[in-house]
């Protein structure tokens with residue numbers, strides 16, 4: 024039980040993948056290497072046109088492996104191809120089972136650990152002639168720059184409607200809940216005037232914005248909701264009543280209704296502050312004005328612990344004497360997009376640690392754990 028995974032082969036493929044440069048929009052070499060791997064495992068591969076839509080050098084790579092068990096439901100296995108900056112010229116340092124970068128780049132275990140795990144699982148299926156249902160392997164582009172590959176994924180090429188993304192830290196955690204987010208931009212317009220000679224002829228955009236912000240609930244709103252205004256810019260000179268200020272912020276929540284309510288609250292604080300500032304000069308009325316945009320970044324992910332994919336991952340882990348528990352994460356991943364597009368996809372940890380830093384590392388034992396659970400999961404789907 025559980026000792027099928029070939030540790031050395033998994034490690035070797037991972038070490039090879041981290042040496043392939045794959046910054047966002049430049050994933051073509053990484054995709055080509057994985058296409059070769061998938062084809063050697065019997066999967067038919069194609070690219071979608073997501074790359075053209077985001078100005079990248081490759082689309083998402085979609086590999087479809089037919090099942091050998093009639094009637095078994097198809098399963099999605101997904102990892103992303105791209106890595107964050109600085110991630111080129113990675114020289115992995117191996118100390119026993121711990122793999123890290125040499126400190127000058129990230130390691131790229133986020134998310135090459137996921138890519139390597141998926142390939143090793145497929146190799147086990149082939150090598151041991153194990154029964155499995157249809158498997159759709161999706162390697163996405165541009166996850167790190169706004170989940171763009173997942174947003175543009177051509178779902179018509181994907182049979183599976185449930186599955187796993189491999190893109191988080193603990194192999195004992197199955198992330199089923201994650202916040203959705205809005206990006207917010209507020210531009211307040213006032214009226215310019217000389218600050219010393221005739222300030223009463225001006226409307227200070229900075230003062231209007233300050234009133235709005237002072238009335239606003241920000242920071243931690245509740246257990247599953249946060250909000251922030253992170254950038255502010257405005258004014259022209261210290262002796263001019265400012266006519267322009269812009270503020271850039273965000274709101275996140277794992278609860279879609281709370282997220283909408285928070286966005287509406289932030290907008291109404293600005294609207295109310297703007298409405299308080301009007302004046303009449305020589306018979307003409309001047310108002311402070313507001314321009315704003317509230318753009319959806321990604322939807323919340325909120326899978327039930329009873330969803331088949333969740334129950335089966337927990338059962339699969341149990342069968343290989345491991346423990347996986349459903350968890351909530353603070354950030355977003357491709358699974359947010361897939362769930363928003365009607366799929367049921369959870370995020371299984373691979374062992375990646377301190378991601379997006381020069382200290383990024385991974386323990387081979389964690390990758391093996393995730394691969395064992397996944398292989399067992401494929402067997403469960405074959406029997407479903």
Ligand SMILES: [Zn+2]
Nearest residue numbers: 133134166190
């Ligand atoms: Zn990632």
